[in-house]
Amino acid sequence: EMHSGFGDLRNDCPMQLLRQWKGFQPSDGVRADLARIDELWDKAGNTFGGDGPWLFGDYSLADVFYAPGAARIAGYDLPVSDPCAAYVATHLADPAFRAWRAEGLKKRYDPEPYAQGLDSVDWPGPD
Template structure:
């Protein structure tokens, strides 16, 4: 594997939830990388993406001549490549739960994704959501509460310090800020709201938001 540095291909910052995940992990871990942004609304968007990956989706990570074309695979690669960054929690039980929570996010919550697409800069509160979305939100709120109560006593994140699990759920936090006015209606005792605040207090999240603002202004 030739290592010529990291090149991360991402989509629009206001809407590309999968792009946010590895981008945020890179920033939080302090790993330098080159960002290549593709406008997913461009007429030749597909051609642009295919120039970087035959899978035809973003994000994509290039490390020299190695291509990694899935968000969770990118995050796992970073964890393997930089074990000193502790991108997974250190204790075995916490690491197992963090992996399970991340895998659930990777493969689940389809109603939430379908009906509440990420609009990072928007506030679009909805008084009513489909029942399946309500169920997804209750599951997220309960999962976050469980992780925080079991493993989050020493910091503001799901497993105390920032981890891959937080990168995986950052776009969900954005969706809840956009569409949900009262998390208490979904069983939140304040834990989920505080966790969302902690994520959005990260300088990297503000940097992402600024990038989204610049994109929107250029439209």
Template sequence: METRPVLYIGNKNYSSWSLRAWLGLKHAGIDFDEKLVPLGTDQWAAQALVFSPTAKVPAFFDGHKTIWEALAILEYIADSRPDTLLWPLDMDVRAIARAVSLEMHGGFGPLRSHMPMNCRKSLSGLGRGEGVEKDIARIGEIFKTCRTQYGQGGDFLFGHFSIADAMFAPVVSRFKTYGVPLDPVGNAYMETILGLPEVKAWYADAAAEEWVIAAVEVE
């Protein structure tokens, strides 16, 4: 009997990297079990190194091997299941999709620091620390460029849902929490992401969580 894949994630209220992998897998139609291990708890301390060599989430066990890092997980699915169309088919467009995904993976430190993900809160006007406005402007530029130049045929950055959308979904969540408006193109794209049934389900689960991590709460 084949073992069902398992995705290990952290608290849905806070774990932006968990959302990236989870949303990508869900949208790709991958059948997997979800194992949530609360961040910073005794359970986390006891289990994290067991399911992930980095003691971080997300981690994906496909029944034979463990893959860690959200982008690596989704790249693996894109390679092993090309029918999921997690990258654009056109090679040139795919290169742009990978570029903005990697820009998200390694950049926007001020935004991450000053606007931590928090699905339960409404903190409009807060989190505008040094460097954040520059990050917001660049992300708005990415959204507009991708939607207008590559987004024909759908409502996502590259038309159909791709890994790029999974990578930017937690940013959309942050913009919702901290009341960050973009131009009409960016705002419409954010509504698309927030309107996804999977994202609505994630938010509902986050609202039901009881854990609070004081270190990442913005008052």
């Protein structure tokens, strides 16, 4: 589902790693996508996660696929369950995610990518 689904989340919340938008109002479609993501993450973590923080306990390709989704949730301050928010925080603190973000910020073609006309704060995770 992650590779081709969640169209409303992708369209309404373009990928950006620069800041966190405040006051973004998700559409019903985005809320439906978030509910499905929450369901998938909850099932994977509860069924296969064991004691690890990732979907299947240890870091896996599933987590790689969901990193952009986690970034969108963080970047648009989207409403998610506490377990979902914890999984997003795990991504934001992960050294591989942080390195990926740093590479993405090295060159910007637009000084304010995907401007939303909303108030914003610095990126929510560590640099």
